[in-house]
Amino acid sequence: MKPLLSVRGLEASYGDLKVLRGLDFTIAEGGVTALLGANGAGKTTTLRALCGMIPRSGEVEFDGRPISRARTEDIVRLGIAHVPEGRGTFFNLTVEENLELGAMSRPARREVADDVARIYGYFPRLKERRRQQAGTLSGGEQQMLAIGRALMLRPRLMLLDEPSFGLAPLVVEEVFRILAHVRETMKVSMLLVEQNANFALSLADHAYLLETGEIAVAGSAEEIRNDESIRNAYLGY
């Protein structure tokens, strides 16, 4: 089957510092792909390069369409939703306005209300705080809001940058349950960046390990989970 996203020779730099040194990888339609690696390996940079937030070179195709030169807005409008590191909250807007913004590039208004209701179903905490300024939410609540905002796009591909960051262990389980549910019901593919390799590998079908801007290991999630030497060398458990 043709992959939903295929990346060839992706490179990106900050000034003189080359952070991505030619990545090749693919994401299957409907699949969850984990991108793991130590701090500073270039995971966040990879996601930012994919959706055009930083200058990059190489070939990126989404659903057969080249997007390596497209602008962020246009990439998002193709159905790629990014839950960014730092969560990207609109602090001075209300929780509900933050969610509505997620659907900004979709035309139909009525469905937006239904989708907001669905997000509130996933995250009742957000419903309680719907009229509150989003900047007053706790870190974990903002993380839920960021995931909710991304889902409002009805994306085909989600780029998730450490969705478990700052969440209590029970909430992490909850979030991963919701992501699994979303994947089943909405047929959303995901590229999942995580520090929490256990959770990531339990959700993912496929995984890549990133080491200083290069892909060091690629394989099925199960292989990587069960390979003790990889775990010791790259994942530290």
Next chain:
Amino acid sequence: MEILIQQIVSGVATGAIYACMALAIVMIYQAIHHLNFAQGEMAMFSTFVAWQLLAWGVPYWLAFVLTVALSFAGGIVIERLVFRRLENAPVLSHVVVFIALFAIFNSLAGFIWNFEIKPFPSPFGSGALFGGLMSPHQAGMIVVTLLVLALLYVFFRFTRIGLAMRAAAANPESARLVGIRVGWMTALGWGMASAIGAVAGMMIAPVVFLEPNMMVSILLYGFAGAVLGGLTSPVGAVIGGLAVGIIENLAGTYIPVVGPELKLPVALFVIVAVLVVRPSGLLGRKIVQRV
């Protein structure tokens, strides 16, 4: 007591002028986070366009609508042609371009329409209201200012594009990530500011008469009103503008050494004092934020 009320009422009337300008200033500030020094000249130029249309025999309200529409388009063109390219340029580049625009509009108006003072008609007729305290034009101007404010409120509060503009101004990077075309939102902000400036110009011109330098001091008061109101809030801009008008008038009357010549510095002094106590202005948004 009666004098006090009189002074306040006539302060409100002049303040409405500043409030109108302050609204336009706040619009652009929201979009690009700079104060546009050329705003007054843009408004003056729009007013000349209206004057020209009227001179050609176009009825007042049609000329009004045409001028607002042309100014809206002009604001968008300026953003797309000039400021889009300066998006990431340092503040000083913006300042230089603002000054250039100021000079261009000023001399262009003088070149096309010369520097002679021209009367500009009021759509509200003449006479006296409230026992001679206010002219119908001043009353009309206050109503128009409040109308513009109400329209802005509805636009930003209840429309999707208004929400998109607020999001783009507050957090451009996140706005792009939800598919908002941030550049166009900025252009729209310029268009709206330019249109509001045109309204302000057409309201102000019957009071101060039309000539290329008509806006220079008014823009200063408009800045003062906008800053006093907090720069981020249209309501604050209107309240700030009105307050500047009132302060200016009261100072001229009640502080003996302050004649007409010292009204401006006194008004500015009061504003500096307010800002020292409340740096975010009267209605500036305090963002509550937890990390």
